[in-house]
Amino acid sequence: MTKVTMTVNGKAVSGDVEGRTLLVDFLRSDLRMTGTHVGCDTSQCGACVVHVDGAAVKACTMFAIEADGAAVGTIEGQANADGSLNVIQQAFQDHHGLQCGFCTPGMVMSAAALLQENPTPTEAEIREYLEGNICRCTGYHNIVKAIMAASGQDVSAIAAA
């Protein structure tokens, strides 16, 4: 067992982990932060996307010990301080960008990373950026639309939802 220390959503946390413990398992099992989801075992689906030192990372591709000393951000830390939805989360609700909600944490975290890199992405840029996030419910239409709206673009011309 190895002791790891990191901040998660700004709060210092630590724990003893096996070398094979994945970051996503540390978050879900040790910290009981279950907002980050696991949808596959090949790092394809993106339900587990978190931010590690500001970069979007699939938490199933990283060992917990690799995140030692890092600043980790998860879906639980995305809302505004008063608990209200942040701009991206609000756009997902406004534009019905989620159905079952299982892929949603990863989608929101990926969208946040995208808008950090590219504040006004085109439709094509959004679709390309999301190639590592699978959604089975929405057909992506409203996810793409929500991210465009969150970036401040006028989405009224995109087919109504």
Add this chain to the structure above:
Amino acid sequence: MPKNSGIGASTKRREDLRFLKGQGHYTDDINTYGQATAVFVRSNVANGKINGIDISVAENMPGVLAIFTGADFVDVGGNPAGWLINSRDGTPMKEPKRPVLAHGKVRHVGDAYAAVVAETEKQARDAAEEIIADIEELPALVDMAAALKADHFVHDEIGTNQCFDWGWIEDNRAATDAAIKAAPHVTTLELVNNRLAPNALEPRCSTASYDQGTDAYTLHTTSQNPHLTRLLISAFVMGIPENKLTVIAPDVGGGFGSKIYHYGEEALVLAAAKKVGRPVKWTADRSEAFLTDAHGRDHVTKIELACEKDGSFIAFRTETLANVGAYLSNFSTVTPTFLHGTLMAGNYTVPHVYVNVKTVFTNTAPVDAYRGAGRPEATYSIERVIDMAARELGIDPVEMRRKNFVKPDQYPFASAAGLEYDSGNYDALMDKMETLADRGGFDARRRESEAKGLLRGFGVNAYIEACGIAPSNLIGVLGSRVGLYDAATVRVNATGNLSVMVGAHSHGQGHETVFPQIVGEMLGIDPLSIDIVHGDTSKIPFGMGTYGSRSLAVCGSAVVRATEKIIVKAKKIAAHMLEAAVDDLDFVDGQFTVKGTDSSVSFGEVALKAYIPHNFPIEDIEPGLEETAFYDPANFTYPSGAYACEVEVDTETGKVRIDRFTAVDDFGNVMNPMIVTGQVHGGLGQGIGQALLEKAQYDSDGQLLSASYMDYTMPRADDLPFYTVDHSCATPCTHNPLGVKGCGEAGAIGSPPTVVNAVIDALQSGGKNVIHIDMPLTPVRVWEAMNNA
């Protein structure tokens, strides 16, 4: 009631708040004190005889609490098929037992033959690797036609690999044969409806606990229908009395059919929880999902369309082989039969229809209902062969369909495949589609594509489906072993807010938002004062759950009926409070008012009176304000639609790009347009995935080659376009109180033939004599078809 929050409003979903903040409670998110973990040991061969299983090393591994094998479950029941189908000769289908764990034989890759329960998942996995099974590999039966001819069997005890040989409608067979023989034109198409993996993004998960003090079990599980799961476990498999088993399906991350069914893992964790005296959890990984979640489709079909030279339809005749896999999953026998054959008249006045379906056991995962369930297979066959016939006869594909449509003045219409359609207007849908898709501008767009060296095609489709399953009396005659009503309890609390307990289960459909819109409108109160309770058999009335686009049409109708009962009782209480006769009261906007006066009481005041019944006519009216209704539909509902797809095909690579997709649907009345549109989007994503990308592929040894997201092509954001969706051409359902039809599956039903028709149109326009390509239309398949043409 706040404006724009009732029936027909695009109310934002309240459930989104918890999902967007990481506060959902999916089954794997729920952990119980003392919980142990189960891991399954699964066959890596498709067909094998189990000569022995050595657990001596594994059972002494660190943390191991118990090990189970098939021998532990020989005395419990099998997981049954929910529908008895008889063959054409009247003999009942073959029903080999589906055990909790494989015993004696393994029958598909992934078939579990042992399970380890340990303190932690890692310990369980480590121990599972030390279980040594002596499994003698036998030749795998994978191809359906070969399995029907084989002299060895998936289930030795039934002596055949055919489950049944079904004819629909058998009495129409001779007339259909004669009509086709005499027809001036017959178009024949052989096609494959590709096998799919449902891939709800949340893998299955089950956690069981057992309370020794009360001899009662609780099962948290990823289910679309907790009461059905409880019934199957109690009455058929484990024999646990229903009153000693609570099944809870909390937030569920998508279903698409795959979470309708009871699976052996649920029974295992229940048995394990009792044996080890601790809660036991099992969570599937994605590989297990691919190997063991019931797959969908997998039909090999020959369809013939007989018609006059002017394109008038005379007959459809279909022969289908349908794969049921290694075991009969719960709805596996109704999906290729009554959910498929009864739709084989489509939207058309065709006089003769005959369907023959032979179901085949193979050494593959079970196959069952997946989004659309039988209706996509019917629609694909019909709409592909019509397109081919139109091309052969030189008739415009839209006009050919219009010529044969059931017309608005023909309802109720008795189809040649045995259903009675209650309402529709297929020409109106086609008109709207042609406008929204700008069919008139297609030729110009084709020229632009050609200027870029690309082939552009326009594909159309008209579909009808049967939803809102189902009238219990009718399906009982047809072999169903259950009824398909649903139920709701409306509980008005003393302070005027409401809890509505429903049998339907929401795993993305938005019930928590939509059902309150309906009740709020009926009672004239704020929908936000109404909460939906679902998914917990200890809290909700006995309902059959969510599948077959039935939540609103069936459970929503129960909600309406229960709310109507609330109004009747509340009116009696109000009449007492106002010292008036019941018939003298109006109920408008949440106020009971004596007609022609300003004397009134609010719904909230009545609620309080019901629970604090001072000065209450206790001889005439019981205290409290709570009502339950069970609703059993009079008929199926019949959503219909007209779809258009435009594709560009790159002749150098065979790559197909969807440029635009238009879906015009008739869902009857629409309760929340935003949610309905989202349901169509999702269905389109899955249907386009089937058409272009997805296939669950076994090799000849029965190994699943596409058992991960590295190998099975899920639609991603850059595979799909923005869609144009319309549901303004509504003809309300005539037999349920809301006039609704169901929207959950339409997109997945209507889109595959639309896409394929578009690709064939594109290739034909480039002079390629390609008349059919089997799905998925991957670049290599399209390229090969072009270059072999």
